[in-house]
Amino acid sequence: MRLLGYTRGSTAGQDAQLQLDALVGAGVQKRDVFSDVTSGSKTAKQRPGMKRLFDYAEHGDTVVVWRIDRLGRSLLDVLATVNHLRDRGVKISSISDNIDPETSSGRMMLGMLATLAEYERELITERVNAGIVAAKLNGAKFGRPPLDPDxxxxxxxxxxxxxxxxxxxxxxxxxxxxxxxxxxxxRQASGTHAILAEPG
Incomplete structure (x- = not known):
């Protein structure tokens, strides 16, 4: 079993170093830390550091993060990343949040995360549908207002x-x-593939 670390920050500054120090303190070797310095507009699977981590991690490994939110730009993204890793037999450990799916409390925390992600998903869907209605009321005859990248x-x-x-x-x-x-x-514009590309 290997301990693999992951850090993410919006700038290459003090925050990234704090995350790295925490991971090393938890037993992760510096050579096994994957990092991204990126804006919040990219999902986990779109980041180069996370892509390398996905390719490198094997069944039985544990991915260690400083906080669980480092794994994604939103609850939906975090949960998708956690599920992707766990489906491959890769464990997750969050230092600050004390989230470890191997423990009962860790599983409870992930369950709460899933519930909150479902709530967030519903809010987003409602917001999008409200935008469509508003556009129609404002005279839009077809389509919908352009969405921002986020x-x-x-x-x-x-x-x-x-x-x-x-x-x-x-x-x-x-x-x-x-x-x-x-x-x-x-999907093609964002570089997302795999699940969405499957027929059906």
Whole structure:
């Protein structure tokens, strides 16, 4: 079993060093720490450091983070990352949050995280649907107002989560108010693949 670390910060400054120090203190070797310095607009799977971690991690390894929120830009993204790693037999350990899925308290925390992520997903969907209604009331005859990159990333996260739970691409697209073609267009533009690319 290997301990693999991951850090994420918006700038290469003091915060990243604090995270690294915490990981080394927890027993992670510096050579086994994967890092991203990026804005919050990218989902975990779009970050180069996280991509390398996904490729490197093996069954039985443990990914250690300073805080669980380092794994994603939103609750949906964090949960998608946790589930992706755990499905591959990779364990998660969060130092500050004391989240360890191998313990009963850790599993409870992940359960709470999943509940909050579901709530966030519903809020996002409601916001998108409200935007569509508002656009129609303002005279829009078709389509919807352009989404900013952050919102597109959240919509893709919702769709990917739905696909992971067995829903078809068409159902996943409908969940966020898109057509299947729109879903694939945003997926290709963002570089997201795997689950969304599967037929169905």
């Amino acid at each position: 919102e597109i990333a959240e919509m893709l996260a919702i769709a990917e989560d739905a696909r992971a739970k067995g829903r078809t691409a068409e159902d996943a697209a409908r969940l966020v108010g898109w057509s299947r073609a729109t879903l694939y267009r945003h």
